[in-house]
Amino acid sequence: MTTKIALFNNKGGVSKTTTCFNLGWMLAQRGKRVIMVDADPQCNLTGMVLDLSGEDALEEFYKANAGRNLKDALEPAFKSRPVPLKPVDCVPVTGRDGLFLIPGHVALAEDETSLGIAQQLSESLQGLRNLPGSFSHLFEITAEKYRADYVLIDLSPGLGAVNQNLVATSDYFLVPCSPDVFSVMAIDSLARVIPRWTSWADRASKLDVLAEADYPFPKPDLKFLGVIIQRFRLKNGKATSAFQKYFEKLNSAVAETLVPALSGANMMLENSEYQNAGLDSHLVLAEISDFNTLIAHSQQKRKPVFTLTQEDVGRGGKLWGNTESNILNFKKTFEELGDRITALTEEARH
Numbered sequence: 001m002t003t004k005i006a007l008f009n010n011k012g013g014v015s016k017t018t019t020c021f022n023l024g025w026m027l028a029q030r031g032k033r034v035i036m037v038d039a040d041p042q043c044n045l046t047g048m049v050l051d052l053s054g055e056d057a058l059e060e061f062y063k064a065n066a067g068r069n070l071k072d073a074l075e076p077a078f079k080s081r082p083v084p085l086k087p088v089d090c091v092p093v094t095g096r097d098g099l100f101l102i103p104g105h106v107a108l109a110e111d112e113t114s115l116g117i118a119q120q121l122s123e124s125l126q127g128l129r130n131l132p133g134s135f136s137h138l139f140e141i142t143a144e145k146y147r148a149d150y151v152l153i154d155l156s157p158g159l160g161a162v163n164q165n166l167v168a169t170s171d172y173f174l175v176p177c178s179p180d181v182f183s184v185m186a187i188d189s190l191a192r193v194i195p196r197w198t199s200w201a202d203r204a205s206k207l208d209v210l211a212e213a214d215y216p217f218p219k220p221d222l223k224f225l226g227v228i229i230q231r232f233r234l235k236n237g238k239a240t241s242a243f244q245k246y247f248e249k250l251n252s253a254v255a256e257t258l259v260p261a262l263s264g265a266n267m268m269l270e271n272s273e274y275q276n277a278g279l280d281s282h283l284v285l286a287e288i289s290d291f292n293t294l295i296a297h298s299q300q301k302r303k304p305v306f307t308l309t310q311e312d313v314g315r316g317g318k319l320w321g322n323t324e325s326n327i328l329n330f331k332k333t334f335e336e337l338g339d340r341i342t343a344l345t346e347e348a349r350h
Contacts (some may be wrong), residue, residue: 002143003150003345004171005225009177010193011186012157015230016176017044018295019288020154022304026338028099032149035090035142038104039070039166040156046103049093056108065089077215078162080127085138085144085161085215090228093305100146108162116161119204132204133215135162135282136169150345158195167194168201169218172345174225174285179246187227187253195265198222223269224262225344226283227254230335231289251282259283271342277343278336286337294326306331 007020024036038045043058046069049329052058073088075081118128118181133174135283153170155163155288167173175190177183201220204210210217229250257345259281262268274283291305298305307325310320 002140002148002151002172003172004139004153005246005341005345006153006155006173007169007176008155008163008167008173008190009175009183009186010157010159010163010189011177011182014178015288016049016175017154018291018298019176019230020045020152021048021339022306022334023341024099024150024152025096025304025307027092027150027341028096028332030177030338030342031098032342033098033100034126034137034150034152035102035146035148036093037070037102037139037151037153039106039108039153039162041109042156043104043106043286045154046101047099047257048299049091050103051302061103065103069103069105069185071108073102074111074134075139077130078114079110080130080142085134085141087142088138089346090142090146095307100148102142105231109160112160112162117198119165127211129213130215132165132210133213133217135165136218137215150179164200168197168220170312172220172223172225174211174341175227176228176230177243177250179229179250181246181249182247184246184253187250187258191232191258194222194267195261198265198267200284222267224267224283225341226274226279226285228286228288229284230288251284254283255281273344277340279340285340286333288330288333291330294323294330304333304334 007016009016020036024034028034036045046052046058050057050061054060062069068089068091070088073085076083076085076200088102090102093099093101114128115131118131124177143151153166155166173194175187177186198220204217205219207217227250229247259268279285294305294308294313297308301308301312306327310316312326313320313323
């Protein structure tokens with residue numbers, strides 16, 4: 001059984017893509033089969049997997065790999081072509097067996113309008129009935145082809161139709177955020193938006209026109225996994241005081257605003273499940289400090305921070321000793337994150 005997890009925050013710049021890549025790698029390193037989906041038109045996740053350093057490299061990839069990206073794979077549904085959707089020919093991630101990518105496309109945003117119209121839930125829109133269920137169907141048949149345990153969906157910031165569809169039809173979602181005022185505001189926004197999306201999805205699943213479509217819209221059963229707090233600086237092993245203030249504000253926003261809203265919409269797991277996975281009432285899955293210069297090496301080598309070697313970073317002596325210590329700390333953090341994700345999702349599935 002495949003588990004779909006959406007990584008979503010309507011605030012940008014929270015290292016969501018980096019977390020998706022590192023988490024996907026860690027889950028695969030632990031024996032899971034993982035498909036990462038780049039559903040962000042900025043295609044940053046695609047750039048972390050493919051070598052896009054050359055001029056027009058992404059465009060060349062599209063030309064040489066027809067249909068091998070999210071937008072093209074969905075084209076039969078969005079262009080009303082008389083051919084069924086087919087599983088995506090995923091890109092294997094170099095250096096990590098069991099990890100695959102459905103590349104993004106910069107023009108995915110062009111489908112936003114068509115999907116938005118289709119999701120108005122009008123019984124009269126027969127010509128667009130296949131669109132709302134097409135994403136879920138594509139992921140399902142692709143996951144079946146690759147025998148995937150997890151599908152991780154990297155989403156753009158924003159509240160458009162694509163994000164609405166992909167979040168509402170996932171099994172779980174988690175929220176990467178930063179300790180700043182904008183993330184606190186985003187948590188408040190998500191408390192209003194996510195329940196509204198799942199309410200829409202529930203109505204959609206009950207419409208005959210969508211139930212009888214070639215790609216039926218699934219009944220939603222979205223659950224919240226927690227938040228990941230990242231992009232903060234450390235001093236003496238702890239977040240600096242300026243960031244700590246927003247840690248507290250984020251914790252309050254999650255516990256006092258987000259959790260009650262999601263609980264009222266039946267999107268929370270049992271408290272015992274969070275506790276068994278090592279989470280408290282603030283539901284923090286992980287705290288990940290700034291990667292600093294390591295992120296540049298990670299992107300250059302197209303591998304996670306926690307797998308970087310001395311040769312990768314080109315440092316020696318005491319400087320390497322400090323760097324190695326940081327790498328090992330990040331490795332431990334992502335191991336714990338992987339353990340928590342696995343515990344929460346596998347316990348719920350059984």
